[in-house]
Amino acid sequence: MNNISVFCEIENGIVADVSLELLTKAYHLSEKLNCKLEAIAIGNKLNSIPKQVFPYGVHKLFLVEDRRLEFYQTLPFTHIVAGIFKESKPQIALMGASNVGRDLGPRVSSKLNSGLTADCTELEIGDFYDKKNDKQYNNLLYQIRPAFGGNIIATIINPEHRPQMATVREGVMKKEIINKNNIGEVVNLDSNKYLNNTDFVIEILERHVEERSINIKNSQVIVSGGYGVGSKENFKYLYELASVLGGEVGASRAAVDAGFADHARQVGQTGVTVRPKLYIACGISGQIQHTAGMDQSAMIISINIDKDAPINEIADIVITGDVSSVVPKIIAAYKKNTK
Amino acid sequence: MKKLKIVVLAKQVPDTRNVGKDAMKADGTVNRGALPAIFNPEDMNALEQALQLKDKYPDTEITILTMGPGRAADIIREGLYRGVDNGILLTDRKFAGSDTLATSYALSLAIKKIEPNLIIAGRQAIDGDTAQVGPQVAEKLNIPQITYAESISYQNNNIIVKRRLDNGIETVQSPLPVLITVGSSATICRARNAKLLMKFKHACTQSELQEKSNDYIIQQRPYLKISEWGVDDVDADDKLLGLSGSPTKVKKIENVVFTAKESKIINDNEAEINELIIELIENHTIG
Numbered sequence: 001m002n003n004i005s006v007f008c009e010i011e012n013g014i015v016a017d018v019s020l021e022l023l024t025k026a027y028h029l030s031e032k033l034n035c036k037l038e039a040i041a042i043g044n045k046l047n048s049i050p051k052q053v054f055p056y057g058v059h060k061l062f063l064v065e066d067r068r069l070e071f072y073q074t075l076p077f078t079h080i081v082a083g084i085f086k087e088s089k090p091q092i093a094l095m096g097a098s099n100v101g102r103d104l105g106p107r108v109s110s111k112l113n114s115g116l117t118a119d120c121t122e123l124e125i126g127d128f129y130d131k132k133n134d135k136q137y138n139n140l141l142y143q144i145r146p147a148f149g150g151n152i153i154a155t156i157i158n159p160e161h162r163p164q165m166a167t168v169r170e171g172v173m174k175k176e177i178i179n180k181n182n183i184g185e186v187v188n189l190d191s192n193k194y195l196n197n198t199d200f201v202i203e204i205l206e207r208h209v210e211e212r213s214i215n216i217k218n219s220q221v222i223v224s225g226g227y228g229v230g231s232k233e234n235f236k237y238l239y240e241l242a243s244v245l246g247g248e249v250g251a252s253r254a255a256v257d258a259g260f261a262d263h264a265r266q267v268g269q270t271g272v273t274v275r276p277k278l279y280i281a282c283g284i285s286g287q288i289q290h291t292a293g294m295d296q297s298a299m300i301i302s303i304n305i306d307k308d309a310p311i312n313e314i315a316d317i318v319i320t321g322d323v324s325s326v327v328p329k330i331i332a333a334y335k336k337n338t339k
Numbered sequence: 340m341k342k343l344k345i346v347v348l349a350k351q352v353p354d355t356r357n358v359g360k361d362a363m364k365a366d367g368t369v370n371r372g373a374l375p376a377i378f379n380p381e382d383m384n385a386l387e388q389a390l391q392l393k394d395k396y397p398d399t400e401i402t403i404l405t406m407g408p409g410r411a412a413d414i415i416r417e418g419l420y421r422g423v424d425n426g427i428l429l430t431d432r433k434f435a436g437s438d439t440l441a442t443s444y445a446l447s448l449a450i451k452k453i454e455p456n457l458i459i460a461g462r463q464a465i466d467g468d469t470a471q472v473g474p475q476v477a478e479k480l481n482i483p484q485i486t487y488a489e490s491i492s493y494q495n496n497n498i499i500v501k502r503r504l505d506n507g508i509e510t511v512q513s514p515l516p517v518l519i520t521v522g523s524s525a526t527i528c529r530a531r532n533a534k535l536l537m538k539f540k541h542a543c544t545q546s547e548l549q550e551k552s553n554d555y556i557i558q559q560r561p562y563l564k565i566s567e568w569g570v571d572d573v574d575a576d577d578k579l580l581g582l583s584g585s586p587t588k589v590k591k592i593e594n595v596v597f598t599a600k601e602s603k604i605i606n607d608n609e610a611e612i613n614e615l616i617i618e619l620i621e622n623h624t625i626g
Contacts, residue, residue: 114586257356263524
């Protein structure tokens, strides 16, 4: 039986959250398909990787250790991942829709001539009947994602080509330990089997990594601003409210594109997916590519001058008014009532 | 140094960012016909990077390549107005229905024919947001790629790129040829140049010319003719194009319909907001 494979992204010896989230999802898919879960880890100093991934139900872990591969590089990683896929023939292959996964995924899919769907928001198993060729396909991966600026939701399938590849953004799937005592098989592979010298033509001259200072994903309260906030200056009201409520500031894509807020704060399909206790949407119109990243919030308050803004339809509470007028009133009311 | 021969990949896309009220149908779904066709924003950033290299190294030659229907000739004209040397419209009914892989196959054949040593594309197009075509083209051409670029320079026959990581910045160096995709954090594109606009405003493809009566202009000024290439011009294998060349199939499309939920409406005055905050503190949502 062909298995499910997850490419694990590693930074400083730690498996990225997005990869653990995908392992969790992939484990549940593997139960449905009655197959096993495999993981691939490439890098330098991988000795702690097995104990990081086995609790997520991994049956077999392919480890490729090479000191030249400490940092992600397109060509060597492509050749190793495509090489492992050719040997292990997974039916499904998943990777994070991070800058790494979105660089690697298309390259591998082009090499193997297999289909890839980017930024899926749901993955399911289902059947498909091809009317044109009168052919029935069972147990395909439904790759579900918004498209067309989030105005449609498309279900994509790859009937003929394997592996069925998909990328998923961080925070979309839930990370959950399957069995903390699970021990799988470790398969050590020699990188030289897959690589040649021309794979290292691109040289990394300098690399500057910032600690993630903005962590909206784990915040219980998010005060998020859209284009309707009006300016970068007006975002100060949002920062102040977030600070008194002990939360973080988020932003819509339109606000990020307009330069009002940093990309790290972007919520939505092309940003972070969040599920806080309280989401306050300030001047956000509510295109689905934004709402897809926040509609699981326990409570949504929309502050918008336009009472017909689409976001109001998913909001629990709608405050009709201008952000610069409403937000200071909330701050004052909060301070008054928590003294 | 080696002369740079650049291909800029650009796509004409519906402006999905500005889905206004008039673009919504009565049933809450999008009326695609009401969306204007625009130059994909990140492809504009890619074009700017190519133009900056040409500013610095004037012998650089830039070709803008786009795949799409006849009206995508607009993309080539926008390139000409800003300083590219020439453009090619890759257009054929057989390309219709291509997914990213089949698109990459077609583009890679056209690029092979142009023989550039540098290819620059936008990271992704706003209608699909996949970011797949750049890397898939690079793989088909069997050349290295650098994605998420912010700036590009050229020194000692090497391309040097500053690129975004998820949590930082990286500077990398590559020999030619290489394919680079440029993200939204790169410099925005310059405006049209007035002189070039005058020079190229009549530029058109053969198909467009057939609908016009002023073909004498093109005969006198051959630089106004925009090349159109079809399947036969790039020697494409039909089986690898369109729906048959696309491993991914669309099983189902659902229009997003905004469904209403009962929301509580509060007005912008101190008393109502105060009452709401007290309620939120009492039910432990905040505080």
